Amino acid sequence: MRFFKSDNTAAVSPEILAAIAQVNHGAVVAYGADAWSARLDEVFGKFFETEVRVFAVSSGTAANSLAIATLCPPWGTVLTHAEAHIERDECGAPEFFTGGAKLSLVSGAGAKIAAEDLRARLAWFEPHVHGVQPRMLSITQATERGAVYSPREIRALADIARERQMAVHMDGARFANALVALDVSPAELSWKAGVDVLSFGVIKNGGMNAEAVVFFDPARVGDFEYRRKRAGQLACKGRYASVQLTSYLETGLWRRNAERANRLAAKIAAAAPQLLSEPFATNQVFMKLGDERIAQLAREFGFYPWGPTGSGEARFVCSWDTPDEDVDALCAALRALA
Amino acid sequence: MRFFKSDNTAAVSPEILAAIAQVNHGAVVAYGADAWSARLDEVFGKFFETEVRVFAVSSGTAANSLAIATLCPPWGTVLTHAEAHIERDECGAPEFFTGGAKLSLVSGAGAKIAAEDLRARLAWFEPHVHGVQPRMLSITQATERGAVYSPREIRALADIARERQMAVHMDGARFANALVALDVSPAELSWKAGVDVLSFGVIKNGGMNAEAVVFFDPARVGDFEYRRKRAGQLACKGRYASVQLTSYLETGLWRRNAERANRLAAKIAAAAPQLLSEPFATNQVFMKLGDERIAQLAREFGFYPWGPTGSGEARFVCSWDTPDEDVDALCAALRALA
Amino acid sequence: MRFFKSDNTAAVSPEILAAIAQVNHGAVVAYGADAWSARLDEVFGKFFETEVRVFAVSSGTAANSLAIATLCPPWGTVLTHAEAHIERDECGAPEFFTGGAKLSLVSGAGAKIAAEDLRARLAWFEPHVHGVQPRMLSITQATERGAVYSPREIRALADIARERQMAVHMDGARFANALVALDVSPAELSWKAGVDVLSFGVIKNGGMNAEAVVFFDPARVGDFEYRRKRAGQLACKGRYASVQLTSYLETGLWRRNAERANRLAAKIAAAAPQLLSEPFATNQVFMKLGDERIAQLAREFGFYPWGPTGSGEARFVCSWDTPDEDVDALCAALRALA
């Protein structure tokens, strides 16, 4: 079976395994007090060209939920897209971690939130105790439909959030793919555009089981560390998570892997552009195939139908190690279908 | 100031105060083990023509949230209307009581959920661990926009819920107003139509500070009583809540009060039918007045603008003791405006 | 059956019912925005001789839990006595309201915490993320074994708490009984001794269903109001709770009722002093009777065996309206047993 289900089906990049092997000697203090974990802030600070506080966790869901729980009180609400991962694919994790804060949804093409839609949604909230209070905006970069927010678009949303004292969270499960697609700097795509806290994805782009939560304002860290511990997300043997994160940045792996994944996906998109149901941008390709053609393709290829039951849409995702021949085979099949 | 802000601005019906005074003698066991509280199941069972389990709580928010928390697990989701009280006016109480379950919203005119819209929304949920699972449907009767669900409409929704193993909750904060408007029996409007648990409202219709949670299937009560206690909702001196509930039913107060409230509201609706923004049905009247006329009316009348900021809509609510002369004055003002 | 089970088995004082009847006219804004609720801060401020913020809730459990949740984070712990009401009689309400904060227990005679025991317990906590952090001290006044803390004792505990940045909460379900027993001012027994927030009990001493949460430092109120709403504890018809609280203070009812309850209990204690298992102080009497004598007494009197199964201890509580003849009968029975 040729696999396009998700970039999280991929193996781990050899660079990551090598980094893990390299630190595997001798006893070091547990729970992140080791020398490798101590480098996190510095390495990420260099990458983002600013002072940051960085914390490793074991999954993207944990990264998102802990970031949100730190900055949104239980009686707050997080404005986010109706198709956001935190809304649809984390089984209510943000609600669990926050003690019952609400996600308030905004629609929009490409799983992107438009500034005017954010404003319209915010108009429903009143500053009284009867309703939850908007305390956070969470956007995904790249989005769940493969689109990207430009720095200018992020800034526009962040400005609206700022007016309402809302923190800005970015779910960057595919942040590297967005960086490569937009060809901007990590700083431009995050804190310079108004992002307060970033779930920095590594797993989908070659990592094994470590993601980073990056706070761009150290004052915002608050009680994050207590929350991480109490969520079972403070790794005992911290070095093995930390070196995944630092080697990912320092070896340039983030860029190499994202470039390859995006490039392969571009081939797929180009194979049947008339079938695209979303403009192509990163490493995800969405096509309107109809249920029949989906069934046909599913004999040879692994991928997910998308949207509500019966929508006839499909998603193909490329990763850093999707085989070229699998991509070629899919392109041929799509050309034949189209 | 003539008051049409809400039926919860009203005083308490004399019948309720009299019932309270009548039980105010001597020591009785606390926490609901008194003789008056012991009558709850029987009195409500008679009203609903079936065996029920009934529990008093101090507010509608508590009634809704405890009912939901009992029947929806933390990883579940409650399908409800986007304008539902539980979504917009309880500051996230259902999320708090459930330990972070989600409300999943359905739109629809009159704050009513249509069967096809419920089906369409449910099509988004897949039976896997990545997403929350539909476990409950919550509808409001009468709705937050004054509309009512007929028994047949409730049945259609309940049938869809049943197919998905979802429990059916009814927020009956204005259940009496709906009963009177539809002229059906309490049984027809609840369990016979598929409702599993009802937040039975008393406060808005003459009560002081007691609402009832009514389970139509005793097997569903589950751990409700532990949850009520732990929420600080098990009244110490239970008799004072219980007699509000029993006297409300046994004296026919529920009907007298609801009939008067509905009748007064009908006069308002009839005063300027061309301004109505919702079809009139119970004791709430919605009108599209525009911000200017709203400001003008607000000099003499107390009422709430409705919907998002700048919508130009207003809501007028009548209660069991809204003075006739206030209604007449409002009718005259509306006629003048129209 | 002559009732000594608890002061919460009592009826409501006529003064309270009269106050309720007096405000029962006309429409007023709901949810505490009425004129009677607006007086809470002033009336309590006068009583406590300082600026306070006061909030009505429907039960002592709610008062305690909301106070605690406002001042103790989920990763914090509340130092309290092993026999505290919040530990043993609220079904985990503090844990629920806080989102899972912990109660850390201290033993001590009379259900009182001694300063040295508090220090010893605190020595177990280290300032790292692995353990919960002490953020609050909660003491009960009068205690669950009828004892009282003197202002000096409270101050000693509060000083220890202050060193550790812990807030000080007092569960004053029987605060009036303690005031009367100690013959000190409300100020001396609360903020002057270091109390930050007080659950001010009214129900056990003549009220119907309203307790007050009193913050002595307005800056500490924080997000209390959101938490109250989301717990279903913001009364819709606020006036009926507020006048219970204000009339309780302004008519001197608090003192009259507590004096009578304490006086009656003193008679019981004096009837069989050799059986006392706790020094007598307020309106609760504890006696070591043995299971046989307990069974004998239970034929005529309603009361609770106390402590773990088989302890042979019993508790007798007097309230503002315990009949004199019931007290006389119990005294006679105890004398006969002794």
Next chain:
Amino acid sequence: MRFFKSDNTAAVSPEILAAIAQVNHGAVVAYGADAWSARLDEVFGKFFETEVRVFAVSSGTAANSLAIATLCPPWGTVLTHAEAHIERDECGAPEFFTGGAKLSLVSGAGAKIAAEDLRARLAWFEPHVHGVQPRMLSITQATERGAVYSPREIRALADIARERQMAVHMDGARFANALVALDVSPAELSWKAGVDVLSFGVIKNGGMNAEAVVFFDPARVGDFEYRRKRAGQLACKGRYASVQLTSYLETGLWRRNAERANRLAAKIAAAAPQLLSEPFATNQVFMKLGDERIAQLAREFGFYPWGPTGSGEARFVCSWDTPDEDVDALCAALRALA
């Protein structure tokens, strides 16, 4: 610095890294639907000689908390030792995961719970809604003070639990050390003795970042999988956790590593038996040294003072890869001190 702080300071066993490298090829379905994860139940079933359901998580805290949350309702309480890891070292994780269930503490030498102490503690709980209800017993094997429970001791506790409908959880962070010390079978030390769910530790004994939750009764799994997902504990790339668990068992690594750790610790215990503050049993050594000698040793050795501040006690832990020369050096130093 020679390290005896904890077995979690150790590196990862080469066997584990090799297993990880071996599965690192090609795309496989994410979230535990891969072929290696599919082997978990079978491999653990063989080890435990019974049908089991096994789930990987990223930390011991997560394993404990998810097991507890699955079997203990929010209004329940978990009976556990006052020095249990779940009580003292997880920052309130069980309270967080359960939605505010309580831990009820039992004291006892060696951090062990004695049957009579469990009975005595249970006598405090009454079957009413006012108090939390005992729903689980959690014991640690080996305990936080290095002791072990024999199968017979576990059975005695489990029998008491069973009478009260309490589930039995074992925190087996050092299960392998206990197995080796007792020389009994995994089955004898778990389900045959009455354990319902086991947190099976791997990390402290050579693993990287995977622990297993083992259910001995498949019917008890309940909603575990939803809870795991929503806690961010369902690993995206599941194979890397699963092979840690399966190779740990299949290569016999669990036994080799535990035997070595126990043997080294035995040498330390034997070096100064008169200083032992706990009987020696597994891979932890507790000694009463006094603060002065602790300070002296701390110049050359990394270890933790134990107990409350000023107790003068120290803990030394050996792991699978503690260097022999470090052990020899510590032995020499202890002999010199003694």
